[in-house]
Amino acid sequence: MEYGKDYGKPEMFAVACIREIQEGDNVFHGLASPTPMVAMKAAKVLGKDFAYITLTDGLDHDYLRPPYVASTLTENTYTGSVATFGLDDIFDLFARGQGDIAFLSCLQIDKTGRIAMSVLGGTDYDHPALRGPGGAGSASIVPCCPRTIIWKCSHDTRTMVKHVEFATTSPAKDKWMILITPLCIFRKAPGETEFKLDCIFPYTTIEEVKENTAWEIEETDVPVMDPPTEEELAALKKVDPNYILGYEF
Amino acid sequence: MKEKVMSLDQALNLVQDGMLLAMGGNGMHRNATLFALGLTLKPVKDLKVCAAAPGIAADILVGTGKADRAYFGFFGLENEAGLAPGMRKAMQGANPTAKATEGS
Numbered sequence: 001m002e003y004g005k006d007y008g009k010p011e012m013f014a015v016a017c018i019r020e021i022q023e024g025d026n027v028f029h030g031l032a033s034p035t036p037m038v039a040m041k042a043a044k045v046l047g048k049d050f051a052y053i054t055l056t057d058g059l060d061h062d063y064l065r066p067p068y069v070a071s072t073l074t075e076n077t078y079t080g081s082v083a084t085f086g087l088d089d090i091f092d093l094f095a096r097g098q099g100d101i102a103f104l105s106c107l108q109i110d111k112t113g114r115i116a117m118s119v120l121g122g123t124d125y126d127h128p129a130l131r132g133p134g135g136a137g138s139a140s141i142v143p144c145c146p147r148t149i150i151w152k153c154s155h156d157t158r159t160m161v162k163h164v165e166f167a168t169t170s171p172a173k174d175k176w177m178i179l180i181t182p183l184c185i186f187r188k189a190p191g192e193t194e195f196k197l198d199c200i201f202p203y204t205t206i207e208e209v210k211e212n213t214a215w216e217i218e219e220t221d222v223p224v225m226d227p228p229t230e231e232e233l234a235a236l237k238k239v240d241p242n243y244i245l246g247y248e249f
Numbered sequence: 250m251k252e253k254v255m256s257l258d259q260a261l262n263l264v265q266d267g268m269l270l271a272m273g274g275n276g277m278h279r280n281a282t283l284f285a286l287g288l289t290l291k292p293v294k295d296l297k298v299c300a301a302a303p304g305i306a307a308d309i310l311v312g313t314g315k316a317d318r319a320y321f322g323f324f325g326l327e328n329e330a331g332l333a334p335g336m337r338k339a340m341q342g343a344n345p346t347a348k349a350t351e352g353s
Binding site: 055117122123127132134136137247 | 275276277278301302321322323324325327328329332333336337340341342343345349351353
């Protein structure tokens with residue numbers, strides 16, 4: 001596999017998401033989440049046995065129907081569902097400990113996993129420089145979720161900041177938080193309070209990751225994740241012929 | 250249910266100053282957009298809006314100054330239309346015209 005020829009950052013990113021999903025997981029993504037959507041559909045093609053839960057309130061929809069837009073609120077993630085439920089059921093699922101993975105995103109994130117989704121800058125919460133869309137339930141789900149995956153399709157010092165001033169949510173100390181970017185994966189293990197660089201992708205270096213991260217990275221030697229396999233790339237293409245995956249990159 | 254079915258004008262005439270409106274739909278989907286546009290032509294004021302994921306309809310009401318508070322979990326138009334421009338205009342900067350109450 002050759003970067004730029006057989007795959008690019010979107011494919012590597014999606015494959016990193018797919019590889020996080022384990023057999024038997026209950027996996028959730030919400031609205032405005034085209035990258036996890038494509039990754040989760042492809043994971044189904046690859047035969048991973050997990051429950052696909054999404055904000056259209058459908059469980060295990062017909063993942064082979066290709067999405068035409070980047071919205072994850074369309075019937076594309078609902079039609080063919082084997083069961084339907086109410087929005088409150090998603091929160092109840094995680095609150096009673098039966099959710100496994102939640103794919104969530106952010107405007108900014110810091111080394112402790114504090115996430116900004118509400119406001120950036122300005123003088124206070126009511127007078128921000130930028131009003132964000134809000135947490136979309138992340139403050140309720142993150143404390144209960146065993147493996148929160150923060151997916152962010154850009155990696156720069158404006159996004160990976162030294163300190164998030166107003167945190168919409170913070171990670172639970174006893175749970176995993178995984179941060180996937182186009183360059184690498186960071187992990188905060190249960191019992192730990194900060195991200196550690198876990199691995200980098202084949203086309204980058206630790207130096208490039210450090211240059212684009214505002215917090216200090218102490219790791220000096222981390223593994224390089226294997227590039228996408230032909231099977232993984234074929235699965236992505238099968239569920240996403242309109243290349244919705246490229247939308248956020 | 251039958252008595253709930255009415256014309257757009259009849260529905261618009263139910264709205265009074267200061268009312269809290271529960272907005273249907275999510276993001277750009279299944280929004281009461283015509284209803285929101287109709288309200289901009291009415292002399293009502295100080296409205297509040299609430300929804301799990303308010304989108305284009307609530308954005309019209311907040312952005313035009315008809316609503317001065319929104320209760321929400323996620324207020325936006327999803328990827329292709331991006332952040333909600335009316336909401337941002339009304340809720341950020343030194344002199345906001347509307348308040349945000351997040352239920353996240």
